[in-house]
Amino acid sequence: MEHGLGLVDVHAHLADEAFERDLDAVLRRAEQAGVRAVLAVSETLEEAREILELAERYPIIKPCAGLYPTYLDPKAAEEMVAFLREHADRLAAVGEVGLDYWAVKTLEDRELQRRTLSLQVEAAKELDLTLNVHSRSAGRHAITLLRSLGARRVLLHAFDGKASAAEEGIEAGYYFSIPPSVLRSPQKQKLVRRIPLERLLLESDAPVLGPDPRRRNEPANIRLVCDYIAQIKGIPPEEVARITTENAHILFPKALEA
Secondary structure, eight states: OOOTTOEEEEEEOTTSGGGTTTHHHHHHHHHHTTEEEEEEOOSSHHHHHHHHHHHHHOTTEEEEEOOOTTOOOHHHHHHHHHHHHHHGGGOSEEEEEEEETTTOOSHHHHHHHHHHHHHHHHHHHHHTOEEEEEEETOHHHHHHHHHHTTOOSEEEETOOSOHHHHHHHHHTTOEEEEOGGGGTOHHHHHHHHHSOGGGEEEOOOTTSSOSSTTSOOOGGGHHHHHHHHHHHHTSOHHHHHHHHHHHHHHHOHHHHOO
8 A cells, every 4th residue: 555645754773783784775665665754863972973974875864863861971961962052953853862760760860861851852942853752661750841841842752651641741732653563562552542643653663663573673664553553543544644744744844844
């Protein structure tokens, strides 16, 4: 089935070593599957620089920059904010940023994580960039903090919280992206049922969160997500493709123009 408007993968790790040898082929398969843009997120400053270089070589890549929440280093956070300011005109979003209470356990470290996120939220507001947010085992906490900071354009990627917590994000005007693991995750399936299509987007989170956890995930698999959302909601895949692509244009207007 052809999706005429093209699909947008709003969260992938294309600088990951899993793609070192065959990124050309990976992106070709994505295009063949109807993917027109892939937002590549960073975890470190080094990755952010690499993603900018990749975007020069591959127009399908839309670069993002952010410090991953498990990096609890105030100096690295300040360096990332400086990078964001320097390259704001080339970036699609600030990300991957957020909270991770699964990996970060102590109250002291969680407070440092919150300060790091807050710094990057303020930069995103200053630069008028969307936030591409990670919230593992911290969904409600992340939404509450983002709201308190006045974050407006927010994507909550691969949200692992309860549907009731997601509804707090919907009230705040936030969007949610669904990865290919929805094919095997009752939690993600429940989210799809509860979140309006007007707030859903497609993501791969490649190379992880694929339909088969034993195999490397790729951006081409967002087509599976599109078709599965259509199945859950009882609507044509073309409608899911159209609306999720429109949502991507709303959240990432600079990156997806023309």
